[in-house]
Amino acid sequence: MLGLITTAGRRESTRIEEVPEPTGQGVLLRTIEVGVCGTDREIAEGIFGVAPAGANDLIIGHEFLGRVERDGFGFSAGDLVTATVRRSCGRCFACGEGSPDACDSGDYVERGITALDGFARELLIEDPAQLIRVPASLGRLGVLAEPASVSARAIRHALAVGGRQPWIPTRTLVLGAGAIGMLATYMLRLAGHEVWAVSRSAPESLKGRLVAASGAHYVSSAQVPIAELRDQLGGFDLVIESVGDAQIMLAVLGLLRRNGVGCLLGLDARPQQLTLPGHVVGIDAVLENRVLFGSVNAHLDDWRTAVVRLDEIRQRWPEALEAMVGLRVPPERFSEAFEYGGVKATLCFSD
Template identity: 40%
Template sequence: MKAVAVFPKSREVRVIEDAPEPRLSSPTQVRVRTLEVGVCGTDKEIADFRYGTPPEGSDFLIVGHEALGEVVEVGSAVQGLKPGDLVVPRVRRPCPHERCPACRHGYPDFCITGGYTERGIQKAHGFCAQFFVEDVAYLHRVPAPLRHVAVLTEPLTIAEKALREVEHLKERLPWEPKPGRAVVLGSGPVGLLGAMVLLRAGYSTTVYSRSPKPNVKAEVAEALGAPYLSSQQVPVEELRKRAGPVDVVYEAAGASKAAFEVLKVLGPNGIFIFTGVPGRKEPLELEGAALLKQMVLHNQVVLGTVNAADMDFDAALEDLERFHARWPGRLERMITARHPPEEFIQVVSDKAGGIKHVITFG
């Protein structure tokens, strides 16, 4: 079958035509025909050989972790799925270690050993292939009306997990705080989907990102009801004045300098969530004392979050239905273009532009 793979040793990224077609090997497995695979910054890093590890014994890694597919075959013990159903798979699989409480409790997103695998990223083939096989435990059924936007489920789960954690953290306040103001830093898919989750939860939300207006990301943000401010046009001091004291900052840019700048706008009892993984690693000078003082005197929380759990995928699928009804056409607008697998390299080169690019298997 056709698949998109990276070969780290020979530093090649290419379509392979003769990847072995996966077969069911346990009664709880499901064989899925891939429909769409979203491409994100992680894929760019993998295609740059800065990240990603092939499965043991393989010299290549099939990429792709943001997938939508159609069930073609189910094992004899599979319940709740049948051929023709649409599904999205989760990404991370638990480590084998008894001492890892996170994985043993079904939360590999909190794995403490680092021995987890991730499909399309870490020691497990991904979904950017004509077919994949997955255990039913890692698949989520997608309602048919979401066919054209469900490829956004996985990036949305990042925001779902983050907001779930914000709700837990708010319980530290002995009264019931109302959703207040939020700033989303970054306007890629994770940022814009985060803005949707925050708006849905009742936060008055501003998107703060690099590109000056007008641009398609600003257009999507403002159509949702989130004002868009460009950091090239509005400095952080001005953002502080315009947005007021901020209760939640949702960082989805992976730019450390901008992130610590925006930390300064976080208000009393505020929560700052990091989701971006910085690519460039230049040293950064910080006003450490001022930042620590701010965080202590204002009871602030700084939180990093990665990946997502079972329940976040369920929440994401429910939210996609809500978003679809509340903002018709907006999710579709976030998918900039659909491409054949042969165009993967072109998509991961920085020239692609737009918001979300998707590989399709016709």
């Protein structure tokens, strides 16, 4: 059978190749679609990704939608499922509590990213405890479960942080309109928040139109620089950042209003010095009880929430959710998927 593999740390080594048939205990799954994102691009560029112990190659793919091949472990043949990405380090308190998303040792493994083969192959065997059922009504859009789980965790944590004191978040801001930002926008709209969403794209672009379809206000950062958003629109109770530019990430602290909470989801490894007006840290953050925090990955509960929210989004905005998966290609056309600039591209392994 075929899989999409990369030699860890070596750029331009990503290729479709014959990979071993899966063996071991667990649920046999046939891959339907695998979503790709910036993480896969970085793995393919050799700047990210770790092969399993003793191996040089890593099967990539961490955004999974598959079908159960035969009855067992409480599943029936034909069931649609997705699967978690990060797995326990086996020794820290958080992992022991079922929260590898809060792993304290850093020795976790991640499907398709860190020391554990991923989902971009025709068949695999998975631990039933790592599977999340995808309703048949959601169908192929279940491939959005992984980015949705990241958004769900971010929102859950931001509400928990803000909720440490009396707080009614109304004005929310989402920075970035990739899958994580777009799905966060839709989840916040589902929950009834007033949402502004910002990305570089023009308002008439697909991203701009998709944001507007949710009832959120779309702002192009080409027209209003992010540093000026507060002056133009006022401060925000809740900001979800999914841009991955460290200067913008720091600037979130300055976009918050009194009691505001900012959650950082992007990654930016470039060496650089960042700047922020002194009063934002020295005065505003303290006198206005502001919080800026980071969030990674997702708890199993967030995965379950993600699948429920995706189906709610589908019911309320069916065309918009469909349009989020803007490119579906066979696995051998992976480089087109990696280069796709829309919300989500996927590799299709089976029907």
